[in-house]
Amino acid sequence: EAQVTQNPRYLITVTGKKLTVTCSQNMNHEYMSWYRQDPGLGLRQIYYSMNVEVTDKGDVPEGYKVSRKEKRNFPLILESPSPNQTSLYFCASRTMGPYEQYFGPGTRLTVT
Amino acid sequence: QQQVKQSPQSLIVQKGGISIINCAYENTAFDYFPWYQQFPGKGPALLIAIRPDVSEKKEGRFTISFNKSAKQFSLHIMDSQPGDSATYFCAASSNTNAGKSTFGDGTTLTVKP
Numbered sequence: 001e002a003q004v005t006q007n008p009r010y011l012i013t014v015t016g017k018k019l020t021v022t023c024s025q026n027m028n029h030e031y032m033s034w035y036r037q038d039p040g041l042g043l044r045q046i047y048y049s050m051n052v053e054v055t056d057k058g059d060v061p062e063g064y065k066v067s068r069k070e071k072r073n074f075p076l077i078l079e080s081p082s083p084n085q086t087s088l089y090f091c092a093s094r095t096m097g098p099y100e101q102y103f104g105p106g107t108r109l110t111v112t
Numbered sequence: 113q114q115q116v117k118q119s120p121q122s123l124i125v126q127k128g129g130i131s132i133i134n135c136a137y138e139n140t141a142f143d144y145f146p147w148y149q150q151f152p153g154k155g156p157a158l159l160i161a162i163r164p165d166v167s168e169k170k171e172g173r174f175t176i177s178f179n180k181s182a183k184q185f186s187l188h189i190m191d192s193q194p195g196d197s198a199t200y201f202c203a204a205s206s207n208t209n210a211g212k213s214t215f216g217d218g219t220t221l222t223v224k225p
Binding site: 103 | 121146153157161201203210211212213214217218
């Protein structure tokens with residue numbers, strides 16, 4: 001089954017404790033992105049990647065890091081999480097051609 | 113500066129009625145305008161999309177109307193059903209910066225039986 005998977009689905013952590021949210025897709029897509037969803041603010045793009053070792057900032061990159069060492073994986077790293085990073089996070093992927101994005105199920109992160 | 117503005121924030125429609133959600137964009141380089149549907153606890157999923165070379169696209173009960181000169185596009189849901197109750201996002205992207213996507217703030221649609 002073609003899909004984007006994220007882990008963990010739920011995470012509660014404390015301020016300053018480094019964490020990684022994993023994202024993997026099995027569709028051989030070139031493009032991958034991370035978004036955060038907050039009430040009333042829609043989906044805001046954090047980082048995106050156009051292929052292995054090629055990443056760029058989205059609209060809200062501060063406090064986040066990403067890497068793309070393999071085509072299928074695109075982890076999101078929070079080196080020192082803060083409470084304002086409490087949010088619902090989505091990973092998405094798509095091909096170079098049609099722009100349809102396929103979204104993962106989401107990761108709900110709470111930073112206390 | 114928000115590049116895609118979506119309205120209304122919430123919408124209540126009776127079963128069988130027409131739901132209309134509007135979006136306006138600023139960047140004339142945008143060349144792909146999708147609508148995504150999101151149910152609670154799920155990720156968004158593509159509903160329908162349009163490119164600026166056409167003014168309307170219809171798929172079943174869902175229609176996108178596109179006005180290039182006004183830089184506006186809208187989603188029309190005909191014969192709205194309770195199962196259409198969800199959050200809808202418009203979005204825009206450009207071939208010149210293909211990795212970047214800009215989303216509207218979302219519209220929560222409730223269809224009452």
